[in-house]
Each structure stands twice: as structure tokens, then as C-alpha cells.
Amino acid sequence: MHESLLSRRAGGRATLHCMADAATVATDAAQRAALVGALRRVLPPDALLHRTEDLKPYECDGLFCYRQLPLAVVLPRTADEAAAVLRVCDELSVPVVARGAGTGLSGGALPVAGGVVLGLARLDRVIEVDAADRCARVEPGVTNLAISRAAAPHGLFYAPDPSSQIACTIGGNVAENAGGLHCIKYGLTTHNLLKLDVLTIDGERLTLGADALDAAGYDLLALMTGSEGLLGVVVEATVKLVPKPERVRVLLAAFASVDAAAAAVASVIAAGIVPAGLEMMDNPSIRAVEAYVQCGYPVDAEAVLLCELDGIDEEVADDSARVEAILAAAGATAIRLADAAAERTALWSGRKAAFPALGRMAPDYYCIDGSIPRGRLPDVLRGIAELSREFGLPVANVFHAGDGNLHPIILYDSGAPGEQQRTEHLGTAILALCVESGGSVTGEHGVGIEKLDAMCVQFDAPEIETFHAIKRAFYPDGLLNPGKAIPTLRRCAEFGRMHVHRGQLPFPHLERF
Numbered sequence: 001m002h003e004s005l006l007s008r009r010a011g012g013r014a015t016l017h018c019m020a021d022a023a024t025v026a027t028d029a030a031q032r033a034a035l036v037g038a039l040r041r042v043l044p045p046d047a048l049l050h051r052t053e054d055l056k057p058y059e060c061d062g063l064f065c066y067r068q069l070p071l072a073v074v075l076p077r078t079a080d081e082a083a084a085v086l087r088v089c090d091e092l093s094v095p096v097v098a099r100g101a102g103t104g105l106s107g108g109a110l111p112v113a114g115g116v117v118l119g120l121a122r123l124d125r126v127i128e129v130d131a132a133d134r135c136a137r138v139e140p141g142v143t144n145l146a147i148s149r150a151a152a153p154h155g156l157f158y159a160p161d162p163s164s165q166i167a168c169t170i171g172g173n174v175a176e177n178a179g180g181l182h183c184i185k186y187g188l189t190t191h192n193l194l195k196l197d198v199l200t201i202d203g204e205r206l207t208l209g210a211d212a213l214d215a216a217g218y219d220l221l222a223l224m225t226g227s228e229g230l231l232g233v234v235v236e237a238t239v240k241l242v243p244k245p246e247r248v249r250v251l252l253a254a255f256a257s258v259d260a261a262a263a264a265v266a267s268v269i270a271a272g273i274v275p276a277g278l279e280m281m282d283n284p285s286i287r288a289v290e291a292y293v294q295c296g297y298p299v300d301a302e303a304v305l306l307c308e309l310d311g312i313d314e315e316v317a318d319d320s321a322r323v324e325a326i327l328a329a330a331g332a333t334a335i336r337l338a339d340a341a342a343e344r345t346a347l348w349s350g351r352k353a354a355f356p357a358l359g360r361m362a363p364d365y366y367c368i369d370g371s372i373p374r375g376r377l378p379d380v381l382r383g384i385a386e387l388s389r390e391f392g393l394p395v396a397n398v399f400h401a402g403d404g405n406l407h408p409i410i411l412y413d414s415g416a417p418g419e420q421q422r423t424e425h426l427g428t429a430i431l432a433l434c435v436e437s438g439g440s441v442t443g444e445h446g447v448g449i450e451k452l453d454a455m456c457v458q459f460d461a462p463e464i465e466t467f468h469a470i471k472r473a474f475y476p477d478g479l480l481n482p483g484k485a486i487p488t489l490r491r492c493a494e495f496g497r498m499h500v501h502r503g504q505l506p507f508p509h510l511e512r513f
């Protein structure tokens with residue numbers, strides 16, 4: 001499976017062939033001048049960047065290995081300015097890529113050559129916290145953490161909490177349907193939204209959802225969530241807030257094998273307990289983290305589980321006793337309890353610092369994001385270990401175990417001949433394993449440009465064509481974030497990974513390479 005991907009990805013990185021279906025691109029000097037002139041007429045001078053040195057910071061997101069300078073970057077302060085930019089781009093047929101904080105890990109905010117990056121970070125007001133209705137109205141550039149900070153005086157918080165929450169924006173969270181430590185109990189971004197205001201490419205403002213819990217018509221709010229900036233630009237979000245729990249306890253359990261820890265996760269879920277967080281780290285991650293933040297993890301353990309329980313006093317005490325019994329029965333060699341806020345923060349600090357900690361262990365790391373049914377954890381982790389040996393590259397695992405959302409982290413050296421390529425093969429082999437195990441090629445980081453080929457592994461041609469049809473229903477011109485999230489059928493055919501359904505090769509008229 002991964003051999004065919006190898007040749008595809010190897011040839012693709014430098015030229016960004018994934019943009020093959022991009023809309024018409026304005027490349028010549030006259031078009032550039034026309035665009036910059038038109039944008040100048042609708043924006044204050046400090047909201048428009050077009051010199052190469054000013055564009056550089058926007059050439060990539062968290063997936064650094066893909067870079068592309070845009071023609072211009074615009075940084076509006078209001079939704080009206082953003083709408084005016086979209087109207088200009090629509091008129092001139094210039095592609096637009098929305099951008100929040102640029103922390104995305106799948107290349108979603110990577111600029112399109114000849115296109116405009118629409119940075120939303122200056123729209124950063126918390127407009128209102130409504131304690132009575134337990135919701136907040138916020139602009140798209142507000143950081144995830146800032147919402148909880150604004151809600152804290154009311155005893156409330158915004159539950160989805162990506163590890164990047166200090167920097168990432170709610171607009172980016174909506175576009176990626178972001179998850180986090182607490183999503184096992186409180187749901188992903190999509191479960192915590194009431195209403196969105198989005199701009200269409202022609203600058204119209206649509207309101208999707210309602211202040212009430214349900215809205216009439218098709219569920220366009222759900223469709224917009226996770227649409228990776230392809231269907232509209234979020235300019236306002238009304239998010240749900242939840243009461244801060246009366247009591248919180250964190251359990252740290254050490255295990256002598258990854259298998260035992262993975263089986264313990266399945267047992268906790270099967271017992272009907274709903275933890276507020278259930279995370280797992282293997283030995284390489286534990287050692288990296290302990291060396292980095294010294295948070296007291298047992299470095300000799302092959303794996304640790306971090307389990308957070310929250311609720312009223314009695315509920316936490318009862319669940320805690322049950323979880324402890326399950327972990328012990330599953331072979332935990334040690335269990336630590338943390339009740340005080342400082343102790344809990346210390347335990348979570350290790351988990352939250354895992355990516356930078358692992359970043360110190362090798363010149364480069366590549367974070368994979370796949371999801372699987374939770375019951376398959378032991379098998380899939382064994383499979384990942386086998387693939388790691390087969391490819392000769394170390395893989396550390398630190399992930400949202402309770403959600404079945406894996407983040408295998410491949411440690412490598414992009415300077416070593418062939419290692420970047422081998423890393424990408426290994427990443428795709430891991431995602432293919434997730435799909436074979438009944439899971440998906442992304443749990444929370446999105447498809448962007450990174451997983452376009454993997455989408456061909458997961459979806460049949462009719463499904464991919466349905467995705468395209470939805471995109472066309474919004475904008476036939478496809479000027480919003482073109483080339484991202486949904487592969488073309490031709491790409492899948494070329495890649496040779498299109499599913500053969502009931503013996504029928506889809507789109508037989510397409511040339512195969």
C-alpha cells in the first residue's frame with residue numbers, strides 16, 4: 001500500500017501538485033497590480049501586505065515542509081473589511097485562504113500561489129459572555145484559551161481544548177473541528193457550537209444555526225464545521241459554555257507494557273465510565289517529557305495513562321474507586337492520585353509539553369493524526385511498532401486514548417538522505433492501518449494538503465464526488481482554499497488508490513499512470 005504512495009509523495013512535495021484543481025491563478029505583474037490596487041481601496045494601509053519580506057511569515061502553517069508565498073496577505077479588523085476583500089477576490093477570480101493562528105498541522109492554511117491569505121487574527125474580540133444561556137459570542141481570531149478566560153468569572157469554561165489552545169483561534173478550531181484532552185466527555189468543536197456567521201466568497205453574510213439548541217432546515221452548521229475553509233469564512237461564532245466542575249481528580253497509572261495500558265483504556269470505556277480526559281504516553285514519550293519538564297512521570301514504565309475525572313464530589317469519588325480497580329486489574333504497576341490544582345497541573349503539564357519535548361529528541365518529528373475504534377487500540381499500537389521496525393524509524397506515541405485518536409510521532413532527520421521520504425511512507429502506512437482497522441485518516445488535525453492521498457485510501461469515488469458536489473453547491477468557482485481537503489478523482493486515479501467497489505473500477509475513462 002505505501003509503495004505506491006511513496007512515489008506519489010516523493011515527486012509531489014516540491015511542486016505542490018495537489019493544487020492541480022486550484023481555480024484560475026493570477027500570476028502576472030498586471031494582475032498583481034490590479035489586485036493590490038483593488039485591495040488598497042477597501043482596506044487601511046496597515047491591513048495589506050504584499051512585499052516578499054512581509055509575506056514570509058505566512059508561507060506555511062505548522063506543516064513546515066510545505067511552503068508557498070501568497071500574492072498578498074490581508075489583515076482586516078472587521079467582518080465588513082473581510083467581506084470587502086472577498087468581493088474583490090471574487091471579482092478578480094483570485095483564490096483566498098483563510099488563516100487563524102497558523103498552528104494547523106495539515107497544511108490547511110498553506111497559501112495558494114497567486115492567491116490572497118485572509119488573516120483573521122485581528123478580529124479578536126469576545127463580544128459577549130451570556131452566563132444565563134451559557135454561551136459566548138466571539139470573533140474568529142479569539143484564541144481558544146481566551147474564551148475560557150473570559151468565561152471563568154462566571155464559573156464557566158469552553159470545553160474543547162487543543163494542546164495548542166494558547167495560540168490557536170476559534171475560527172481555525174471550527175474549520176478543523178478541533179479536539180483536545182477533554183473532548184472524550186464534552187465533545188469536539190462541532191458539539192460545542194450554537195451558531196456561526198460566515199462570509200461567502202461574494203461577501204454575503206450567512207447565519208448558520210441559532211441561539212436555541214436546534215435550527216430548522218439542513219444542518220449547515222455541522223457541514224461548515226470541519227470544512228477546512230472551503231465553504232465559507234467564519235467571522236463570528238456562538239459557542240456553548242459548561243460549568244466548571246465542583247471537583248476534579250487526575251489518576252496517573254504506570255504499566256509494564258503498552259498492550260496492558262491499551263487494554264486498560266478499553267476496560268475503562270467498557271465499564272461505562274466517562275472520564276473528562278483519558279490520555280496515553282509510551283516510554284519514549286515519558287522519558288522525553290520527564291527530561292523536559294520534570295513532572296514526576298515514572299521513566300521506567302513502558303506506558304502511562306492519565307485519567308481525569310470531574311463532577312460532583314460523590315460522583316468523582318465513586319468513579320475514581322472504579323477506575324482504580326479497573327487499572328489495577330489491567331496490570332497497573334503504580335497509581336497516583338492528584339486532587340490539588342497544582343498537582344493536577346503538574347501531571348498535565350507533561351502531556352501538554354509532549355510535542356516540544358519530543359522535538360528535542362531528534363532533528364525533526366512528524367506528527368500523525370489518525371483515529372480508530374477504541375477497542376482496536378492494542379492491535380493498532382502493535383501494528384505501529386511493527387511498522388516502525390520495518391521502516392527503521394523510531395515512533396513515540398502520545399495520544400487521546402479515550403477517543404481512539406492516535407498521534408504517533410515519527411522521529412527523524414530530514415537532512416539524512418531519503419529519511420524525509422521514508423518518514424512520509426511510514427506516516428501513510430500508519431494511516432492506512434487506521435483505515436483498515438475501521439478508523440479514519442484524521443482525528444482532529446484535518447486533511448489539508450497532507451492527507452489528500454490518504455483520502456483516496458479511505459473513500460470511494462462516489463463519496464469523493466459527493467464532497468466535490470457540496471463544494472460546488474457553495475461556490476462553483478472553488479476560490480476558497482482550492483486544492484485542499486478533497487482530492488480530485490484524477491489524483492486518486494493517478495495515485496492508484498481509488499477503491500474498487502463490487503469489482504467495478506470507478507471512472508474507467510480516466511487515464512491511469
Ligand SMILES: Cc1cc2nc3c(=O)[nH]c(=O)nc-3n(C[C@H](O)[C@H](O)[C@H](O)COP(=O)(O)OP(=O)(O)OC[C@H]3O[C@@H](n4cnc5c(N)ncnc54)[C@H](O)[C@@H]3O)c2cc1C
Pocket residue numbers: 061062097098099100101102103104105107108109120140161162163164167168169170171172173174175176177178179180181228229230232233234235355444445481
Ligand atoms: C503544538 C500543537 C498542538 C496541537 N494540538 C492539537 C490538539 O490537541 N487538537 C487539535 O484538534 N489540534 C491540535 N493542533 C492543531 C491546530 O492547533 C488546530 O488544527 C487548530 O484548530 C488550528 O487553529 P488555527 O487558528 O491555528 O488555524 P490555521 O492553522 O490558521 O488554519 C487551519 C484551517 O482553518 C482554516 N481557517 C482558519 N480560520 C478560519 C476562519 N475564520 N474561517 C474559515 N476557515 C478558517 C484555514 O484555512 C485552514 O484550513 C495542534 C497544533 C500544534 C502546533
